[in-house]
Amino acid sequence: MSDYSINIADKTKYVVGVEDVKQSWAIILTTIPGSIPLQPTFGSNLFQYLDNPINKAFSNMANTIIKDLEKWEKRAKIKKVTKTIDGSTIKILIYGVYTPTNIPVISDITVNENTNGGIGSMIIGSTFIIQ
Numbered sequence: 001m002s003d004y005s006i007n008i009a010d011k012t013k014y015v016v017g018v019e020d021v022k023q024s025w026a027i028i029l030t031t032i033p034g035s036i037p038l039q040p041t042f043g044s045n046l047f048q049y050l051d052n053p054i055n056k057a058f059s060n061m062a063n064t065i066i067k068d069l070e071k072w073e074k075r076a077k078i079k080k081v082t083k084t085i086d087g088s089t090i091k092i093l094i095y096g097v098y099t100p101t102n103i104p105v106i107s108d109i110t111v112n113e114n115t116n117g118g119i120g121s122m123i124i125g126s127t128f129i130i131q
Helices: 018-030 054-072
Strands: 004-006 014-016 076-086 089-098 103-113 119-124
Touching: 004 018, 014 018, 018 054, 018 089, 018 103, 054 076, 054 089
Parallel strands: none
Antiparallel strands: 004 014, 076 089, 089 103, 103 119
16 A cells, blocks of 8 residues: 655645645545535535634534544544634644554644634645635
8 A cells, every 4th residue: 555645735746654644634624525526425524613613613623623534544543632822813733643653743723713703714734724
């Protein structure tokens, strides 16, 4: 089994190992289920928490992140999901372990608050989810 993919940011390069897992996490979390015709269940329902107050939505978001990533990305085990708040920006950190080598994997989602105090947009790395 090969453990690399084409880099979605630069199609002339590959991502390998931990970087491949991080890219896979971003793809999973930015794909809305039903948007891929031959894989209608692939993706994450993370988008459903937009416009919800972060303090009320965070535990559900964390559960959704863990469930969806562990369902679709078997090469990594999620250890925990945390949040830090800085003004109107919330950073959600995903901690995991790349199981073939036991190397830690850390990825983040930046969540910007909208004017009503709810989640206005989410960015995973440099990948924009929804606004």
